Amino acid sequence: MTKPAMDIAEMEEFLNREFPQAFHPTSGLSIDVVEHGRAVVKLAYKDAYIRPGGTLSGPTMMMLADFALYLAVLSAIGPVALAVTINFNINFLRRPEQRDLIADASMLKLGKRLAVMQVNLYSEGSEDPVAHVTSTYSIPPQI
Amino acid sequence: MTKPAMDIAEMEEFLNREFPQAFHPTSGLSIDVVEHGRAVVKLAYKDAYIRPGGTLSGPTMMMLADFALYLAVLSAIGPVALAVTINFNINFLRRPEQRDLIADASMLKLGKRLAVMQVNLYSEGSEDPVAHVTSTYSIPPQI
Amino acid sequence: MTKPAMDIAEMEEFLNREFPQAFHPTSGLSIDVVEHGRAVVKLAYKDAYIRPGGTLSGPTMMMLADFALYLAVLSAIGPVALAVTINFNINFLRRPEQRDLIADASMLKLGKRLAVMQVNLYSEGSEDPVAHVTSTYSIPPQI
Amino acid sequence: MTKPAMDIAEMEEFLNREFPQAFHPTSGLSIDVVEHGRAVVKLAYKDAYIRPGGTLSGPTMMMLADFALYLAVLSAIGPVALAVTINFNINFLRRPEQRDLIADASMLKLGKRLAVMQVNLYSEGSEDPVAHVTSTYSIPPQI
Numbered sequence: 001m002t003k004p005a006m007d008i009a010e011m012e013e014f015l016n017r018e019f020p021q022a023f024h025p026t027s028g029l030s031i032d033v034v035e036h037g038r039a040v041v042k043l044a045y046k047d048a049y050i051r052p053g054g055t056l057s058g059p060t061m062m063m064l065a066d067f068a069l070y071l072a073v074l075s076a077i078g079p080v081a082l083a084v085t086i087n088f089n090i091n092f093l094r095r096p097e098q099r100d101l102i103a104d105a106s107m108l109k110l111g112k113r114l115a116v117m118q119v120n121l122y123s124e125g126s127e128d129p130v131a132h133v134t135s136t137y138s139i140p141p142q143i
Numbered sequence: 144m145t146k147p148a149m150d151i152a153e154m155e156e157f158l159n160r161e162f163p164q165a166f167h168p169t170s171g172l173s174i175d176v177v178e179h180g181r182a183v184v185k186l187a188y189k190d191a192y193i194r195p196g197g198t199l200s201g202p203t204m205m206m207l208a209d210f211a212l213y214l215a216v217l218s219a220i221g222p223v224a225l226a227v228t229i230n231f232n233i234n235f236l237r238r239p240e241q242r243d244l245i246a247d248a249s250m251l252k253l254g255k256r257l258a259v260m261q262v263n264l265y266s267e268g269s270e271d272p273v274a275h276v277t278s279t280y281s282i283p284p285q286i
Numbered sequence: 287m288t289k290p291a292m293d294i295a296e297m298e299e300f301l302n303r304e305f306p307q308a309f310h311p312t313s314g315l316s317i318d319v320v321e322h323g324r325a326v327v328k329l330a331y332k333d334a335y336i337r338p339g340g341t342l343s344g345p346t347m348m349m350l351a352d353f354a355l356y357l358a359v360l361s362a363i364g365p366v367a368l369a370v371t372i373n374f375n376i377n378f379l380r381r382p383e384q385r386d387l388i389a390d391a392s393m394l395k396l397g398k399r400l401a402v403m404q405v406n407l408y409s410e411g412s413e414d415p416v417a418h419v420t421s422t423y424s425i426p427p428q429i
Numbered sequence: 430m431t432k433p434a435m436d437i438a439e440m441e442e443f444l445n446r447e448f449p450q451a452f453h454p455t456s457g458l459s460i461d462v463v464e465h466g467r468a469v470v471k472l473a474y475k476d477a478y479i480r481p482g483g484t485l486s487g488p489t490m491m492m493l494a495d496f497a498l499y500l501a502v503l504s505a506i507g508p509v510a511l512a513v514t515i516n517f518n519i520n521f522l523r524r525p526e527q528r529d530l531i532a533d534a535s536m537l538k539l540g541k542r543l544a545v546m547q548v549n550l551y552s553e554g555s556e557d558p559v560a561h562v563t564s565t566y567s568i569p570p571q572i
Contacts (some may be wrong), residue, residue, distance in 0.1 A: 022200070057165070058228050059206040066202050085201050086543060087516050087565060089232040089375050091402050091420055093395040108418050109379040113542065114515060114567065116377050118418070132394050132404070134377055134420060136516060136565070138543065229400060230373050230422060232518050234545050234563055236538040251561050252522040256399065257372060257424065259520050261561070275537050275547070277520055277563060279373060279422070281400065308486070343451070344514050345495050349488040371487050375518040 002036040005078035011071060014079055022067075029067060037107035039071035042124070045100050056096040065090065065119045065133045068105035072117055073137055076110050080139065083115075087136040096130040097123035105133075113139055145179040148221035154214060157222055165210075172210060180250035182214035185267070188243050199239040208233065208262045208276045211248035215260055216280055219253050223282065226258075230279040239273040240266035248276075256282055288322040291364035297357060300365055308353075315353060323393035325357035328410070331386050342382040351376065351405045351419045354391035358403055359423055362396050366425065369401075373422040382416040383409035391419075399425055431465040434507035440500060443508055451496075458496060466536035468500035471553070474529050485525040494519065494548045494562045497534035501546055502566055505539050509568065512544075516565040525559040526552035534562075542568055 006014065008031050015023035023029055033040035043064045066088070073083050105119040119133035149157065151174050158166035166172055176183035186207045209231065216226050248262040262276035292300065294317050301309035309315055319326035329350045352374070359369050391405040405419035435443065437460050444452035452458055462469035472493045495517065502512050534548040548562035 057209075058231065059202065059209050062205045062209075062231070063202040066200075066205075085235055086545075087232070087234050088201065088205070089230070089420065089518065091230050091394065091422065092228055093402055108377065108415065116379055116418070116515075129394065132402070132420065134375065134418065136377065229402075232375065232563065234537065234565065236545055251520065251558065259372075259522055259561070272537065275545070275563065277518065277561065279520065343495075344517065345488065345492040348491045348495075348517070352486075352488050352491075371521055373518070373520050374487065374491070375516070377516050378514055 004034050004036045004075040006034070006074050008034050011074055014074070018079075029064075031071065032102070034071065034075050037072060037076045037110060038105065039068050039075055040102065040104045041068045041071060042103075043101045045098060056098075056101060058090075058092065061092075061096070061101065061121055061131050062088070062090060064101055064103045065105070065121060065131070065135075068103035068119050069117055069133075069135050069137070072105040072107060073115055073139075076107060076115065077139065083137050083139050085135060086138050088133065089135070090131055090133045092131050094128060094130045096121075097126065100124040101130075108134070111139075113141075115139060147177050147179045147218040149177070149217050151177050154217055157217070161222075172207075174214065175245070177214065177218050180215060180219045180253060181248065182211050182218055183245065183247045184211045184214060185246075186244045188241060199241075199244060201233075201235065204235075204239070204244065204264055204274050205231070205233060207244055207246045208248070208264060208274070208278075211246035211262050212260055212276075212278050212280070215248040215250060216258055216282075219250060219258065220282065226280050226282050228278060229281050231276065232278070233274055233276045235274050237271060237273045239264075240269065243267040244273075251277070254282075256284075258282060290320050290322045290361040292320070292360050294320050297360055300360070304365075315350075317357065318388070319390075320357065320361050323358060323362045323396060324391065325354050325361055326388065326390045327354045327357060328389075329387045331384060342384075342387060344376075344378065347378075347382070347387065347407055347417050348374070348376060350387055350389045351391070351407060351417070351421075354389035354405050355403055355419075355421050355423070358391040358393060359401055359425075362393060362401065363425065369423050369425050371421060372424050374419065375421070376417055376419045378417050380414060380416045382407075383412065386410040387416075394420070397425075399427075401425060433463050433465045433504040435463070435503050437463050440503055443503070447508075458493075460500065461531070462533075463500065463504050466501060466505045466539060467534065468497050468504055469531065469533045470497045470500060471532075472530045474527060485527075485530060487519075487521065490521070490525070490530065490550055490560050491517070491519060493530055493532045494534070494550060494560070494564075497532035497548050498546055498562075498564050498566070501534040501536060502544055502568075505536060505544065506568065512566050512568050514564060515567050517562065518564070519560055519562045521560050523557060523559045525550075526555065529553040530559075537563070540568075542570075544568060
């Protein structure tokens with residue numbers, strides 16, 4: 001198995017330095033697993049994410065999926081400047097529970113110019129995904 | 144032209160009551176235009192949305208598009224309980240500017256069970272969209 | 287494991303009767319596996335599908351994925367009149383080989399009103415998918 | 430207005446030479462309009478495209494949209510070898526009529542490495558689209 005380009009500690013340090021407004025002690029975000037081309041992240045449950053009807057909001061799920069995708073890219077190619085999302089497609093499947101939300105992102109294809117990934121989102125403790133995402137990143141040419 | 148099911152003032156009152164955690168005086172969100180099946184909304188520029196490289200984050204754009212979609216549904220069918228997003232697909236086209244972000248959502252098809260919409264996102268003052276979204280909502284049967 | 291609503295022989299008979307223009311002895315289509323909520327189908331290789339550069343055309347892959355999705359719906363709910371595709375999203379991952387093409391469709395979520403599925407497409411004998419599809423069907427209310 | 434990289438006659442000659450199995454006198458395909466970054470094409474109605482219930486099949490609509498997208502790319506950058514589809518997302522909106530099908534493809538963004546387009550599909554004589562497509566092409570580096 002190929003080693004990831006960055007491990008969890010290196011990612012945390014990178015995120016604290018580069019994205020302090022998104023990744024900070026009270027963001028509720030944590031990194032559970034990193035492998036080459038895969039990242040599993042978690043969002044701690046907070047009442048603030050809840051919409052009427054008692055469900056996590058769509059944008060909260062999208063934000064967590066986006067975070068997982070970015071770490072899956074980091075795990076495969078390291079902190080490459082300006083890898084950017086070009087497409088993000090989410091299907092909402094089930095109402096999430098009022099508990100922590102998990103996002104498991106993995107590569108469908110890692111090319112030189114493009115990375116195509118999928119993400120399964122789960123409520124902690126459940127095996128049925130609450131949402132499924134596919135997303136494509138553009139990887140800039142390396143000099 | 145069909146009258147919208149709710150006007151801007153009615154939407155603001157509804158959002159203040161039902162979504163106080165998302166729509167509040169410091170959220171930066173405002174509603175510019177509401178027609179039957181269409182809503183144009185704005186997010187005031189804030190440094191907190193910015194990522195390294197000086198661009199608005201993807202989740203910020205997705206959140207604003209989601210907000211515009213929800214209001215376009217309200218404008219067409221009113222505050223129907225539990226209309227839910229089933230699919231959301233975004234193509235990122237250009238880097239947004241460091242200025243207010245506009246989302247213009249409109250119906251492609253309004254059926255009894257499904258609403259299919261598109262959203263164009265713009266940096267204020269520019270005519271070239273920074274992102275394009277298509278999204279499908281499921282509309283619950285009315286009793 | 288839940289039994290499929292129709293087995294392979296029942297599907298073949300149904301398709302011969304209802305879709306003779308699409309499913310016939312020289313169509314190259316065959317059904318390999320049917321489980322509840324899953325169908326694996328195959329398209330026999332033909333030069334006519336090939337584009338310059340020696341690859342299977344995109345529409346050929348989309349047609350096979352669409353066929354697999356339809357059978358996965360049949361396997362779960364039987365020959366329900368007028369279940370219709372509302373969304374189909376395909377990511378092309380790798381160039382297919384000049385050999386038979388396999389499509390493996392399975393349910394992400396089977397609800398009363400909506401079925402959300404994914405399809406992995408493979409060149410026969412290869413484990414890396416050439417394309418990945420997500421698709422949503424609308425299921426009409428049963429009387 | 431920028432002149433298209435190829436006009437209709439040049440496209441027809443190119444397609445006859447390079448894609449004789451897809452574009453031939455009995456294919457039913459014709460090219461109506463070509464501008465820089467835009468192509469409008471038509472599929473003549475044939476009973477063979479019809480499914481039970483009297484509607485054009487999904488793969489027929491996808492095939493025509495794919496054809497329009499390819500010509501929109503040709504209109505913008507000419508017959509560049511190996512521009513390839515990386516994503517294709519279709520929302521089916523209404524049942525098409527039993528008449529000719531029109532696809533109108535246009536650029537949302539033409540970059541150096543990526544082209545993002547949309548397609549509206551119509552039954553001839555109707556203004557309400559039967560389907561809406563967004564699609565991304567990868568453009569290979571020019572030598």
